Amino acid sequence: MGARDMSKWETAISEVVSSEDEEEVIIRGHKLSDLVGKVTFTEMMFLLIKGELPSEGQAKVLDALLVASMEHGIAPPAMMSRCLASYGSPIQAAVAAGVLVFGDWTGGAGEQFAKMLVAHVEMLNNKQTGISDESLRDEAKKIVEEALRTGQRVAGFGIPLHKEDPRAPVLLKIAREEGIFNIYCRFAKLIEEELGKAVGHPIPMNLDGVGGAIILDLGFSWQSARIFIITPRTVSMGAHYLEESGQETRWRHITQDRVEYVPEKP
Numbered sequence: 001m002g003a004r005d006m007s008k009w010e011t012a013i014s015e016v017v018s019s020e021d022e023e024e025v026i027i028r029g030h031k032l033s034d035l036v037g038k039v040t041f042t043e044m045m046f047l048l049i050k051g052e053l054p055s056e057g058q059a060k061v062l063d064a065l066l067v068a069s070m071e072h073g074i075a076p077p078a079m080m081s082r083c084l085a086s087y088g089s090p091i092q093a094a095v096a097a098g099v100l101v102f103g104d105w106t107g108g109a110g111e112q113f114a115k116m117l118v119a120h121v122e123m124l125n126n127k128q129t130g131i132s133d134e135s136l137r138d139e140a141k142k143i144v145e146e147a148l149r150t151g152q153r154v155a156g157f158g159i160p161l162h163k164e165d166p167r168a169p170v171l172l173k174i175a176r177e178e179g180i181f182n183i184y185c186r187f188a189k190l191i192e193e194e195l196g197k198a199v200g201h202p203i204p205m206n207l208d209g210v211g212g213a214i215i216l217d218l219g220f221s222w223q224s225a226r227i228f229i230i231t232p233r234t235v236s237m238g239a240h241y242l243e244e245s246g247q248e249t250r251w252r253h254i255t256q257d258r259v260e261y262v263p264e265k266p
């Protein structure tokens with residue numbers, strides 16, 4: 001790692017071809033003109049990020065995750081986008097503002113969760129204990145105990161808007177049907193079980209949690225987790241921007257009686 005020349009780049013993602021014989025874009029070894037009209041948006045996303053086209057089952061599971069992630073009411077990303085619409089900001093600024101909301105405990109927790117799952121699975125591999133459900137459950141218990149002992153929340157579980165996030169069970173069902181419910185989904189379910197036991201009531205997996213586990217079982221890296229939530233949600237931010245603009249809203253704000261002035265004590 002070090003400083004690099006701005007005038008020299010390397011990429012295995014794509015090549016823009018413009019020659020006497022050909023105008024083309026080569027993407028991960030495929031001609032764009034062969035992909036257009038033949039692969040879906042989901043398959044193209046898989047190809048771009050992973051470097052290869054998905055199997056039918058992988059495409060179905062990723063597509064389900066993208067659909068599940070696209071809209072979730074006037075939650076913070078859509079709310080930000082709608083606020084910017086009301087201030088007359090351009091649509092791309094509104095979408096960018098919504099994207100910036102994805103933080104460590106709002107919409108972005110899938111990354112920490114996936115990172116943690118990978119670290120624990122690597123540890124088990126290194127110990128060469130074999131990765132049985134029993135050893136996964138022991139790790140799950142340790143994760144929950146550590147979080148509760150230190151007053152932390154386990155990323156990927158709990159959601160204020162639902163008693164149970166309706167997206168997790170349906171996605172896990174599809175992952176099972178398509179043979180994608182592998183070590184990371186199993187591990188996530190065991191953490192959910194152990195968390196519920198330790199706290200004394202269920203704290204069901206949320207979209208970030210299920211998304212983190214599924215993308216790992218699809219073979220993506222933990223670093224990519226947020227892409228799969230944020231990309232579909234930009235569509236929602238666009239839709240909310242357009243709707244708010246259509247309502248001719250000007251300047252969403254809070255009235256001053258909602259703001260309490262609390263001067264610092266001298």
Ligand SMILES: CC(C)(COP(=O)(O)OP(=O)(O)OC[C@H]1O[C@@H](n2cnc3c(N)ncnc32)[C@H](O)[C@@H]1OP(=O)(O)O)[C@@H](O)C(=O)NCCC(=O)NCCS
Nearest residue numbers: 105106107109152153154155156157158159160203206208
């Ligand atoms: C999302 C979140 C803030 C929702 O919180 P909430 O629904 O308001 O739940 P509460 O804060 O009222 O917590 C209810 C109880 O469950 C516990 N709890 C909730 N989520 C928990 C979690 N992920 N891990 C451990 N305990 C959790 C709380 O400690 C609390 O127990 P207490 O009443 O004894 O203090 C919270 O679940 C969380 O921080 N989750 C982890 C981050 C995450 O996945 N974010 C993505 C959300 S889409």
